[in-house]
Amino acid sequence: MIMHIDMDAFFASIEQQINPCLKGKPVIVGSRDKKYRTVVAAASYEAKAYGITSGMPSHEAFKICPHAEFVACDCARYTYVSHGIFNLLEEFSPFVDHATIDEFDLDIRGLEPIFGPPLELGKTIKKRIREAFGLGCSIGIAPTWILAKLGTKIRKPDGLVLINEANSDALFHGLPVEKICGIGPALTACLAGMGILTCDQLKTAPEDILVANFGQTVGHWLYQALRTDENLTYRKGKTDTTELPKSIGHSYTLPAEIYDQNIVFSWLRMLSEMVAQRARKNNCLGKTISLWINSRNESFIRQKTSSIPTNDGWEIFMRSKAIFGQKKGIFRPARALGVTLSSLVFDETPPLLFEQKRREALLMAQDKINAKYGDWTISPAVLARILPK
Ligand SMILES: [Mg+2]
The missing domain is CATH 3.40.1170.60 (MutS, DNA mismatch repair protein, domain I)
Structure with a gap:
């Protein structure tokens, strides 16, 4: 469970x-x-x-x-409180996963002899979180992760719902399919076209019809989504830190439309630095840089892959600036921008060249200082333009 x-x-x-x-x-x-x-x-x-x-x-x-x-x-x-809740949950199960800043997963198998039946445990956890942090939460308990997450949405706020084979039909009745994590507006519209609007309708839809309409992967996933057998369960236990993220990105909506290209570049430099720092924290490098910039009635998005992976903020900035250089037409005031690093690989090879070694040592020192004295204690000089004094 x-x-x-x-x-x-x-x-x-x-x-x-x-x-x-x-x-x-x-x-x-x-x-x-x-x-x-x-x-x-x-x-x-x-x-x-x-x-x-x-x-x-x-x-x-x-x-x-x-x-x-x-x-x-x-x-x-919020991060501080989130960590506090995580620590509290670890008192109940050694298998806690931080799904997002305000969502947690607990593998509760085998806990019954200590904490009582699942609903009892849910009540205890809600009470403890309320006492320690003064905050409410909704809890879903189910044999699969998708169902547990769905459970939190059924009686929000302050909900506590256990989904099992016996009660699932009653709970799914009339529940819109878009409540299921992974079903967005596009999928909802397609399903509606087939007359499937609610979870109970989705659960009774034949697999071959779903596969015929959505293809093998999505069709099968839709068929499985609401089933209570455990084969869809994932996220058991702590996040595996040896796992490589798919991509690392940061974006920012500018405080006002920015007409000065150099200021936009300063923000780009900052986002590149944030992406680089996170890549270094994850001990990885990336080959593909994606850049997007939104203007009032135009959005520019493009990516480029190069053979040499990097996690150096300056390098990411220079590569995204080069992508920006491909943009045709005049510069329009920017409203929002983002940088993403993908095609990630583990950072395993030690630096070979002297220059590389120096650069890596510099970045390591910078990360250490910023970790100790706060973000941006040491930062690229151009950020002085945009960072608060
Ligand atoms: Mg929430």
Whole structure:
């Protein structure tokens, strides 16, 4: 059995917990400190009641609910709380997985003699999290990870749902298919075209029809998604740190439209540095660089693979700048941009050339200093233009 724990309105609830004046009020956590020029990173349940959702531009959110309270995102704080919850969960099972900053997976097989039946354990965990952090969460328990995650969405907030063969039909009845993790708007639309709108309809759809419509991989996946046999279970135990990520990327929505190309390059330099640091943390290098830049009515996205993999921020920056150089036409004021490093390989070969050795030692020293004294303690000089003083 897998237990999936999803914190309720995590960022907003933490802010309400820290500042009691915000309790019971619609709260919008912005991804940046500009109230009207940001994106909603999280909304409290009081704000959600107005129809505010994360990802929405904040000026739209304030149109719907002008009296909402605004708080700028404090990622360090949320990460800190998230680690605290992780540590608490480790008291229950040695197999805890950090799915996202506010979601956790627990392999709960074999815990019954110690903590009682799964629902009992769920109650205990909810109580402990509430006592220690003042936060609510929703818990799904099921034989497979997909079902456990679905379980958290059935009675949110403060839900606790166990899905098994006996009750699954009743729970799936009338539940929209897009609640299933992995079914997005496109798949939902296709399924709707086949008359499949709800989970109970999907569960009774014949496999051959799903495969005929969606191909072997997706069709079979759809057929399996709601089944309770354990063959879809993954994410057992701690994240394997020897596993290579697929890609490492960072993006940023600029505080305003930027007309100065050099400032855009400064942001690009910063994102390249962030990507590089994460690649080094994961002990990997990447060959492919993807760059995207959004302007008011144009978006540019392109990637390039070179034979030499890198995790050096300067190199990633130079390669993305070269990609940008292929862009035709005049420079348009940029609104958002992102850099991604992919085709990742493990960093195994020690540096051969003297210059390489020096460069690597420099980056290692930089990472060490920044880890000790805080991000950007040592950073490329061009970032002085954009980093707060
Ligand atoms: Mg959540």
